[in-house]
Every structure is written in C-alpha cells, then in structure tokens.
Amino acid sequence: AAAKIIAEAVRTSLGPRGMDKMLVDQFGDVVITNDGATILKEIDVQHPAAKMMVEVAKTQDSEVGDGTTTSVIFAGELLKRAEKLIQQKIHPTVITEGFRKAAEKAIKILEEMSIKSGIDDRVGLKNSAMTCMSSKLVSESKDMLAEICIEAIIAIAEKSENGDWVADIDKVQIQKKEGESIDDTSLIKGIILDKEVVSPGMPKIAKDAKILLLQSAIEIEKTEFDAKL
Known part of the structure; x- marks a missing residue:
C-alpha cells in the first residue's frame, strides 16, 4: 500500500499536462518541480516498501537521467497487479518469474522498435x-x-x-x-574556474591571455621567528 501511495503521489506530474508540485520542507524552503526524482527526494519516507520506490527513482535518475516518474508509476502498477495475483493464491515466486519473462520480452520489442542515431545525425539527436x-x-x-x-x-x-x-x-x-x-545559457569549450577576483580593480575580461599554472601558493608568507633564551 505504501509503495502504491508513492506512485500515486507522482502520477499527476506525468505527461504534457502533468502538474508541478509545491514542496515545503521543515525549514520553510519551497521547491516547485514536476521531476519525479526531485519530488521523492524531498518526501520523508519511512516505510520500507516506499523507500524501495524512492530507490527506483534514484537509480533511474543516475543511470538514465530521465523517466523517473514513469519508472515509479510503472513499478506501482506492477505491485498493484501482483497484489491481485497474490489474492488469487498465486505464489510470489511464480509472479516474479512472470515479471522477469515479461521484462525480457519488453526489452526485445524495444530493441526492435529503436532507431540507431549516430553522432552525425544532428536532427535525431536534437529531437531526442x-x-x-x-x-x-x-x-x-x-x-x-x-x-x-x-x-x-x-x-x-x-x-x-x-x-x-x-x-x-x-x-x-x-x-x-x-x-x-x-x-x-552558453557552451564554453574550455575550462571554467569559478573563483572570485582578488581585487575589485582587476580586469573583468582578458582576451588571448597567457595562463600560468602553479602547484604552489603565490601569496606572501610571514617570516617566522624562533628565538630561544
């Protein structure tokens, strides 16, 4: 039940008409998002089954970077169907094996449907x-x-x-x-050093500048005196 509640919590944020969620934490900070992984990260979950759903979203986000809401809703639907099968006295091992075979079939179908896009296919990459x-x-x-x-x-x-x-x-x-x-937003083909300027009088822009890389600090160190009497 807890896992299904988590799935229902993000269901309304799916699709082109999906709605954004406003989340307020204990400190009063507000987060507005329709990203499944972000929503679940902000929710304080204690139930083991619900935590499993949160992990599904985290794994999807880290491995693919998208589809977190879809994966959670899909997992919730699988659990809902599994519950009905268990009520019909079907052993969980049989249900698990059925899900595994269905996953293998789904992967095969997706591979047949997929279109390979190379690095020269800018239109395909852009559409994706x-x-x-x-x-x-x-x-x-x-x-x-x-x-x-x-x-x-x-x-x-x-x-x-x-x-x-x-x-x-x-x-x-x-x-x-x-x-x-x-x-x-812009793309810089180079290196960004996100540092504050040492002095307000320093130039903001330097074109065709020569870059010096040092492995040691260049600030002036105070001389240490060690006097013994």
Whole structure:
C-alpha cells in the first residue's frame, strides 16, 4: 500500500499536462518541480516498501537521467497487479518469474522498435534532447538548449573499440549563476574556474591571455621567528 501511495503521489506530474508540485520542507524552503526524482527526494519516507520506490527513482535518475516518474508509476502498477495475483493464491515466486519473462520480452520489442542515431545525425539527436525537455520548466527554451547539449556531446564523444560513439557526461561541467535569463545559457569549450577576483580593480575580461599554472601558493608568507633564551 505504501509503495502504491508513492506512485500515486507522482502520477499527476506525468505527461504534457502533468502538474508541478509545491514542496515545503521543515525549514520553510519551497521547491516547485514536476521531476519525479526531485519530488521523492524531498518526501520523508519511512516505510520500507516506499523507500524501495524512492530507490527506483534514484537509480533511474543516475543511470538514465530521465523517466523517473514513469519508472515509479510503472513499478506501482506492477505491485498493484501482483497484489491481485497474490489474492488469487498465486505464489510470489511464480509472479516474479512472470515479471522477469515479461521484462525480457519488453526489452526485445524495444530493441526492435529503436532507431540507431549516430553522432552525425544532428536532427535525431536534437529531437531526442527536445523530447526530454518538453515537460520541464525549460520547455520554452528547449530548441536553444538542445543545440547546446548536442554541441557539448559532440565535443566529448569518443569512438569505442566496437565502433560506437560514447560520451562521458562527467566531462561536462555545469555552472549556474543567478540573475540571468535561461536564454543566456552558453557552451564554453574550455575550462571554467569559478573563483572570485582578488581585487575589485582587476580586469573583468582578458582576451588571448597567457595562463600560468602553479602547484604552489603565490601569496606572501610571514617570516617566522624562533628565538630561544
């Protein structure tokens, strides 16, 4: 029952007409989101079955980065159907085996339906990126953001031994700055050092600058005196 309640909590946030949730924590901080993983992270869950559903969302988020709400709702439906089968005196082992066979069949069907998109297929990559953002708060800027995502992926993509292109997204650093519009988002093909300037009088922009990399500090150290009497 607890797991089904968790699934119902995020059900209304799914799809193009999904609604955002307003979450208020114990400190009064407000979070507005329709992302399943974010919603479940903010909920204080104690029941073991409910915690399992939260872990489903976390795993989906870390492995794929999307589809958290769908995975939780789908898991909730499986549990609902399993409950009916148990009421019909069907052993849990039989139900589990049935789910496993269904999963194998579903994976096979999805592989047959899937369309392989290479790194040169910018249209396919862009459509995939825009689809992921259609239900998010950034949907109005999805065209521009999708282009940035594609440029970032192409910049870090490497060909694996079997000929497939692989992109390690850990090589992409995302920096957030308050005060600007989301349309001011840009891709920098380089390194960002998010540090404050030492002095207000220092120049804000330096073009074609020479960069010095040091392994030791350059501040002036005070001389230590060790006097003994």
